[in-house]
Amino acid sequence: MGQSSKYGHIIQYIKSQFPNQDFIPLHEPRFMGNEKKYVADAIDSTFVSSVGAYVNRFEEMMQEITGAKYAIATVNGTAALHMALIVAGVKQGEEVLSQDLTFIATANAISYIGAIPVFLDIDRKTLGLSAERLEFFLQQHGKQVDGVTINSKTGNRIAACVPMHTFGFPCEIERIAEICNEWNIPLVEDAAESLGSYYKGKHTGNFGLLGTFSFNGNKTVTCGGGGAIVTNDICIAKLAKHLTTQAKMPHAWEFNHDYIGYNYRMPNLNAALACAQLEQLAAFIENKRELAENYKNFFEKVEGIEFVTEELDAKANYWLNAILLKDREARDSFLTEVNSNGVMSRPVWTLMHKLPMFQNSLHDDLTVSKCIEGRLVNIPSSVRI
Numbered sequence: 001m002g003q004s005s006k007y008g009h010i011i012q013y014i015k016s017q018f019p020n021q022d023f024i025p026l027h028e029p030r031f032m033g034n035e036k037k038y039v040a041d042a043i044d045s046t047f048v049s050s051v052g053a054y055v056n057r058f059e060e061m062m063q064e065i066t067g068a069k070y071a072i073a074t075v076n077g078t079a080a081l082h083m084a085l086i087v088a089g090v091k092q093g094e095e096v097l098s099q100d101l102t103f104i105a106t107a108n109a110i111s112y113i114g115a116i117p118v119f120l121d122i123d124r125k126t127l128g129l130s131a132e133r134l135e136f137f138l139q140q141h142g143k144q145v146d147g148v149t150i151n152s153k154t155g156n157r158i159a160a161c162v163p164m165h166t167f168g169f170p171c172e173i174e175r176i177a178e179i180c181n182e183w184n185i186p187l188v189e190d191a192a193e194s195l196g197s198y199y200k201g202k203h204t205g206n207f208g209l210l211g212t213f214s215f216n217g218n219k220t221v222t223c224g225g226g227g228a229i230v231t232n233d234i235c236i237a238k239l240a241k242h243l244t245t246q247a248k249m250p251h252a253w254e255f256n257h258d259y260i261g262y263n264y265r266m267p268n269l270n271a272a273l274a275c276a277q278l279e280q281l282a283a284f285i286e287n288k289r290e291l292a293e294n295y296k297n298f299f300e301k302v303e304g305i306e307f308v309t310e311e312l313d314a315k316a317n318y319w320l321n322a323i324l325l326k327d328r329e330a331r332d333s334f335l336t337e338v339n340s341n342g343v344m345s346r347p348v349w350t351l352m353h354k355l356p357m358f359q360n361s362l363h364d365d366l367t368v369s370k371c372i373e374g375r376l377v378n379i380p381s382s383v384r385i
């Protein structure tokens with residue numbers, strides 16, 4: 001008793017939201033629609049690989065959902081981001097401005113190119129890249145030379161900006177897009193977590209040159225593994241499609257390639273699953289927002305815990321619900337008690353600049369990121385049946 005039952009009422013409440021489940025995972029997929037039908041159909045068609053009707057249909061559905069003119073299906077979200085950075089023109093040795101609090105894939109995709117990630121701080125409210133910190137960094141270090149922005153300290157070109165919509169909460173994307181425009185820096189949104197999230201009525205991923213999504217097993221909508229790139233620029237779209245399909249030049253039988261391409265196209269088998277899942281996106285989001293509303297009302301009455309909510313201009317998908325505890329000690333005792341009682345909860349990712357690969361990276365002072373890292377915990381967020 002005493003210390004060991006400190007969070008008993010929270011455990012009970014979370015369990016009440018997922019009745020008839022002994023163990024409550026953080027986020028599990030739901031297959032309640034045409035999944036089996038479409039996957040079986042893809043198998044019957046023999047088109048299980050990177051050519052097939054479902055891949056094309058998936059791209060059309062993504063265009064419809066995001067409002068972007070073009071969508072390109074990829075094998076996963078990390079590949080989508082890697083490709084987006086390539087077609088945005090990022091080259092080895094150039095700098096890419098992103099955020100310190102993110103999933104490792106953001107920083108990895110930048111590193112695949114040999115580009116240098118610069119980890120800026122996040123905004124306290126949105127948990128995504130801080131527009132203020134971005135602007136401050138550029139005012140301090142940015143220098144425009146012939147329409148290109150250079151980091152005056154390092155002499156490197158600042159080749160892109162990659163904000164991430166953390167847990168599906170839209171970041172200050174309109175302001176970030178304005179700043180990127182002013183400095184002529186291509187904006188690539190890592191929207192992996194924010195399918196179904198909007199900022200001022202516009203879908204995330206659609207504010208800059210490119211946006212990328214993930215359909216990994218733990219995301220709002222999954223196809224096992226998959227990703228998507230969206231853009232409104234036809235040249236960018238064509239290049240992305242070309243480079244994700246081994247840069248093969250169209251011909252009835254000849255094999256000719258004009259670039260070093262990638263085998264990054266989503267297989268039709270996965271696309272079949274993705275199409276069935278996307279059909280349920282609106283219902284999933286409604287379901288998830290209802291859970292978030294319940295959590296919000298519950299945590300309002302819990303002292304010492306803050307439930308993270310969307311900002312006024314934003315409509316979040318509430319992919320992963322998040323709470324903030326008082327400090328790291330409270331966070332750790334919460335994690336210990338909750339996880340040992342059949343309710344899965346997890347801390348946020350270790351900050352990028354602390355990881356061995358990025359120890360010598362360029363970064364901001366990171367006051368907010370450090371504070372959030374020690375306090376944030378994700379709690380069960382699956383669609384409820």
Ligand SMILES: *Cc1c(COP(=O)(O)O)cnc(C)c1O
Pocket residue numbers: 076077078079081102103105106164190192193213214215216225226227
């Ligand atoms: C999931 C995720 C990715 C990568 O997606 P995969 O499909 O797993 O490769 C990239 N960025 C962020 C922020 C993610 O959460």
